[in-house]
Amino acid sequence: xxxxxxxxxxxxxxxxxxxxxxxxxxxxxxxxxxxxxxxxxxxxxxxxxxxxxxxxxxxxxxxxxxxxxxxxxxxxxxxxxxxxxxxxxxxxxxxxxxxxxxxxxxxxxxxxxxxxxxxxxxxxxxxxxxxxxxxxxxxxxxxxxxxxxxxxxxxxxxxxxxxxxxxxxxxxxxxxxxxxxxxxxxxxxxxxxxxxxxxxxxxxxxxxxxxxxxxxxxxxxxxxxxxxxxxxxxxxxxxxxxxxxxxxxxxxxxxxxxxxxxxxxxxxxxxxxxxxxxxxxxxxxxxxxxxxxxxxxxxxxxxxxxxxxxxxxxxxxxxxxxxxxxxxxxxxxxxxxxxxxxxxxxxxxxxx
Amino acid sequence: xxxxxxxxxxxxxxxxxxxxxxxxxxxxxxxxxxxxxxxxxxxxxxxxxxxxxxxxxxxxxxxxxxxxxxxxxxxxxxxxxxxxxxxxxxxxxxxxxxxxxxxxxxxxxxxxxxxxxxxxxxxxxxxxxxxxxxxxxxxxxxxxxxxxxxxxxxxxxxxxxxxxxxxxxxxxxxxxxxxxxxxxxxxxxxxxxxxxxxxxxxxxxxxxxxxxxxxxxxxxxxxxxxxxxxxxxxxxxxxxxxxxxxxxxxxxxxxxxxxxxxxxxxxxxxxxxxxxxxxxxxxxxxxxxxxxxxxxxxxxxxxxxxxxxxxxxxxxxxxxxxxxxxxxxxxxxxxxxxxxxxxxxxxxxxxx
DNA sequence: CTGAAAGCGCTAACAA
DNA sequence: TTGTTAGCGCTTTCAG
Numbered sequence: 191x192x193x194x195x196x197x198x199x200x201x202x203x204x205x206x207x208x209x210x211x212x213x214x215x216x217x218x219x220x221x222x223x224x225x226x227x228x229x230x231x232x233x234x235x236x237x238x239x240x241x242x243x244x245x246x247x248x249x250x251x252x253x254x255x256x257x258x259x260x261x262x263x264x265x266x267x268x269x270x271x272x273x274x275x276x277x278x279x280x281x282x283x284x285x286x287x288x289x290x291x292x293x294x295x296x297x298x299x300x301x302x303x304x305x306x307x308x309x310x311x312x313x314x315x316x317x318x319x320x321x322x323x324x325x326x327x328x329x330x331x332x333x334x335x336x337x338x339x340x341x342x343x344x345x346x347x348x349x350x351x352x353x354x355x356x357x358x359x360x361x362x363x364x365x366x367x368x369x370x371x372x373x374x375x376x377x378x379x380x381x382x383x384x385x386x387x388x389x390x391x392x393x394x395x396x397x398x399x400x401x402x403x404x405x406x407x408x409x410x411x412x413x414x415x416x417x418x419x420x421x422x423x424x425x426x427x428x429x430x431x432x433x434x435x436x437x438x439x440x441x442x443x444x445x446x447x448x449x450x451x452x453x454x455x456x457x458x459x460x461x462x463x464x465x466x467x468x469x470x471x472x473x474x475x476x477x478x479x480x481x482x483x484x485x486x487x488x489x490x491x492x493x494x495x496x497x498x499x500x501x502x503x504x505x506x507x508x509x510x511x512x513x514x515x516x517x518x519x520x521x522x523x524x525x526x527x528x529x530x531x532x533x534x535x536x537x538x539x540x541x542x
Numbered sequence: 543x544x545x546x547x548x549x550x551x552x553x554x555x556x557x558x559x560x561x562x563x564x565x566x567x568x569x570x571x572x573x574x575x576x577x578x579x580x581x582x583x584x585x586x587x588x589x590x591x592x593x594x595x596x597x598x599x600x601x602x603x604x605x606x607x608x609x610x611x612x613x614x615x616x617x618x619x620x621x622x623x624x625x626x627x628x629x630x631x632x633x634x635x636x637x638x639x640x641x642x643x644x645x646x647x648x649x650x651x652x653x654x655x656x657x658x659x660x661x662x663x664x665x666x667x668x669x670x671x672x673x674x675x676x677x678x679x680x681x682x683x684x685x686x687x688x689x690x691x692x693x694x695x696x697x698x699x700x701x702x703x704x705x706x707x708x709x710x711x712x713x714x715x716x717x718x719x720x721x722x723x724x725x726x727x728x729x730x731x732x733x734x735x736x737x738x739x740x741x742x743x744x745x746x747x748x749x750x751x752x753x754x755x756x757x758x759x760x761x762x763x764x765x766x767x768x769x770x771x772x773x774x775x776x777x778x779x780x781x782x783x784x785x786x787x788x789x790x791x792x793x794x795x796x797x798x799x800x801x802x803x804x805x806x807x808x809x810x811x812x813x814x815x816x817x818x819x820x821x822x823x824x825x826x827x828x829x830x831x832x833x834x835x836x837x838x839x840x841x842x843x844x845x846x847x848x849x850x851x852x853x854x855x856x857x858x859x860x861x862x863x864x865x866x867x868x869x870x871x872x873x874x875x876x877x878x879x880x881x882x883x884x885x886x887x888x889x890x891x892x893x894x
Numbered sequence: 895c896t897g898a899a900a901g902c903g904c905t906a907a908c909a910a
Numbered sequence: 911t912t913g914t915t916a917g918c919g920c921t922t923t924c925a926g
Contacts, residue, residue: 198903209913214905222911244638245597246903249918286596362892369888376728529892532884536721540714540881550919561897566921574895598919601902 197240206234217242244516248288255317256290257511259504260307261346262322263295267481269455269500273322273346276501280508287516289317291508298324308332318511319343320504323350326396342514344507347500348398349525357510357521359503359528366477366496366530367405367453373494373532374451374475375414382418383410384439384450386460389423399453402477406453424459436463446471453477457495461486479533479541487538497531497541549592558586569594596868600640607669608642609863611856612659613698614674615647619833621807621852625674625698628853632860639868641669643860650676660684670863671695672856675702678748694866696859699852700750701877709862709873711855711880718829718848718882719757719805725846725884726803726827727766734770735762736791736802738812741775751805754829758805776811788815798823805829809847813838831885831893839890849883849893 199217203210208227215221216231223231234240259277264270274293281291294311297303304325311319312335319336321343323329329350336343337354349358374383385406390397410417422439425431440448450460450472457476461483464472474492476483478500486492510521533541551569555562560579567573568583575583586592611629616622626645633643646663649655656677663671664687671688673695675681681702688695689706701710726735737758742749762769774791777783792800802812802824809828813835816824826844828835830852838844862873885893 200903210904211906211913211915212911215912218905220906224911227911243601243903245601246918247905249595249597249601249920250903250905252905252918365888365892369886372886372888527892529883529894530889531881532886532889534721534724534884536717536724537882537884540717540879542881552919562920563898563922564896567896570921572922576895579895595919598902599921601904602919602921604902604921 197238199240199242202231202234202238202240205238206231244287248516253288254290255288255515256292256314257284257318257320257508258311258314258316259291259293259320259508260311260322261293261295261320261504262298262324269478269480270322272479272500273504276499276504277320277508279501279505280512283505284508284512287512289512289515296324301325301328304328312336316341317515318356320507320511321345322347324396324398326350342511344510346503346507355524356514357507357524357526359506359526361498361530362527363399363401364405364408366498367402367407368409369405369530369532370402370451370453370475370477370496371406371409371413373496374449374473375410375417376473378473380414380417380449382420382443382445382449384448385419385421386436386450386452386457387421387423388454388456389425402453406451426456426459432459433463433466436460440467440469448472450474451476455480455483457492458482458486461489461491464491465489479538484533484538487533488535490535493534495533495538497533498528499531499542501542503528549590551592551594554583554586554590554592557590558583600868605640606642607640607867608644608666609636609670609672609860610663610666610668611643611645611672611860612663612674613645613647613672613856614650614676621830621832622674624831624852625856628851628856629672629860631853631857632864635857636860636864639864641864641867648676653677653680656680664688668693669867670708672859672863673697674699676748676750678702694863696862698855698859707876708866709859709876709878711858711878713850713882714879715751715753716757716760718850719754719759720761721757721882721884722754722803722805722827722829722848723758723761723765725848726801726825727762727769728825730825732766732769732801734772734795734797734801736800737771737773738788738802738804738809739773739775740806740808741777754805758803778808778811784811785815785818788812792819792821800824802826803828807832807835809844810834810838813841813843816843817841831890836885836890839885840887842887845886847885847890849885850880851883851894853894855880 199210199213203213208231212223212227213231215223216228261273262270277291277293284291294307296307305328319341323345330352333343333352333354342356344356345358347360349355349360407419410419422435424435452460455478457474458480460474470490475494476492477496479495479497483492483495487495513519551562551565555565560583564575564579565583567575568580613625614622629643629645636643646659648659657680671693675697682704685695685704685706694708696708697710699712701707701712759771762771774787776787804812807830809826810832812826822842827846828844829848831847831849835844835847839847865871
């Protein structure tokens with residue numbers, strides 16, 4: 191039945207001359223077993239190629255595993271929505287093993303909110319944790335606590351430079367910037383690149399796109415040494431302010447053929463501006479498959495989008511913990527860099 | 543345990559005033575049950591929100607499901623190798639439910655071999671079938687037989703115009719050709735496009751790339767009405783012959799900046815030629831992530847590859863049948879068109 | 895047509 | 911330290 195394997199715990203017990211209770215003990219490092227018995231049992235397991243039947247196991251042990259996912263809160267159509275979809279996919283998988291998934295959201299601009307989320311999760315005594323970190327120090331503390339409790343945790347989106355995590359699923363950020371620059375410039379004669387950036391009002395927040403921007407800038411330096419890079423900061427909260435800034439940008443340089451890029455998921459801000467101003471002469475590249483970005487892509491205000499399956503990242507994270515909990519397996523690779531998808535108007539409609 | 547649902551078959555039996563044996567009978571339409579009992583049980587199930595525990599079910603019923611996958615045979619590094627990897631992924635999933643997966647290969651250029659494969663699968667009385675069809679009529683017959691036996695089957699790679707399949711997973715072929723043309727021409731001043739095609743020696747074989755080529759040609763007609771399209775046929779078996787043909791192509795038109803495309807996975811043939819001849823002036827686009835194509839991409843002899851996750855197609859197919867068999871669920875969508883991935887030298891290393 | 899009972903393979907007390 | 915045993919929730923005879 192179980193992958194064609196008919197050897198049961200009883201067979202092992204018999205062959206090792208012990209009872210199945212003892213076999214179960216060594217299987218789960220539960221209770222004390224004499225070194226002699228343990229060795230013999232382990233040997234028999236090896237020889238017979240015994241593989242436990244997980245269904246019998248799940249059935250017999252009515253454990254109540256629960257995995258908590260800590261991600262930023264979001265509004266409809268924003269980046270993290272896709273991650274939540276992935277959590278739902280993961281929930282379906284984990285649910286088959288009787289594992290409960292719950293999501294805890296935090297305000298990604300508010301440290302307190304993040305701390306609260308972590309504390310809440312810790313208090314709930316989770317069997318495993320998925321986390322999309324935004325605050326370095328606090329995450330480090332949280333990770334340490336989880337490690338000490340032997341609670342497996344996996345990072346999604348970005349990770350920290352510590353080592354205790356079970357796995358990581360995210361995009362290679364530097365390379366995504368490099369790729370982005372390649373698509374933007376596209377072998378053309380580019381003299382100037384405009385990077386549109388979000389003006390961050392709060393201090394102390396790590397900018398998640400800095401690595402990506404570095405990749406972008408490096409590409410330009412390597413392939414277009416004479417190309418200038420100009421940063422323009424816009425306010426995500428004020429449309430008027432944005433338009434003023436972008437008007438200023440266009441006024442400063444009369445060349446209508448601009449190369450514009452945004453390193454986060456908000457390129458729709460640029461697209462909206464271009465649409466309103468009727469400007470169709472720019473080459474614009476951005477990131478991520480928000481609905482608003484997709485429609486900009488379809489309408490030709492954005493030429494390409496670099497996307498990642500952040501749903502799959504979340505789902506993989508949950509799967510990894512589930513398998514760890516139930517099957518006692520660890521992911522093949524610890525660091526999993528997800529593919530970078532290039533979308534244009536001709537393939538975007540087939541993107542999930 | 544089971545998704546937070548604690549109601550068991552015993553609860554249902556008690557509430558309905560019958561034994562759990564009878565409940566099981568109505569659950570699986572097994573044996574005769576009086577209309578009265580059946581109605582009462584169904585009502586109780588509804589009211590209590592009873593959900594069977596799959597693990598107990600799998601454990602108790604030592605059924606031996608097996609899913610057969612019929613795909614073309616292949617050599618190392620060829621297209622179908624990736625599909626086989628997906629079958630392995632699917633096997634892992636299905637194995638957890640005690641389902642055996644076996645793969646049956648056929649020679650995609652030999653009708654007899656395909657018929658044999660089908661007959662063999664039929665004889666083995668499979669619980670489900672995954673098929674990558676190449677021969678239309680024979681597949682139609684096979685599908686009909688499966689339908690009559692109530693054996694669920696899913697198409698991968700391509701499908702037929704019948705309706706009995708459980709699901710389909712494959713690339714949108716026409717659109718892939720359209721996309722390919724867009725990437726090839728890339729807004730440039732293109733006067734001529736070279737399509738390199740495989741000379742097929744056998745008659746009566748359906749060319750799997752004809753739809754893709756149509757998409758390609760349509761794009762050119764729409765966007766480059768004055769562009770000429772030239773077909774060159776090469777022999778997959780003879781390197782000399784290929785070089786002769788390609789030499790001829792280059793001799794016929796002195797322009798070194800050629801636009802070259804192949805609609806199947808063999809663009810490495812072109813790349814090898816260009817590498818040997820030291821030609822770096824062409825723009826070349828092809829399909830699929832064979833190792834040889836990837837190295838051509840990295841080395842700059844191919845500018846872009848359009849790829850599909852044919853591994854995921856196979857894995858999804860197996861998952862769909864597994865879930866159908868075990869969970870009694872049908873796929874959300876019947877026709878699943880997988881995304882078209884655009885690969886260049888900057889993102890190909892993160893693919894898969 | 896229906897109930898009773900014996901497992902499926904494993905876990906987790908409880909004795910010894 | 912170890913064996914024994916009573917289930918987990920469901921399927922499947924076998925009587926009746």
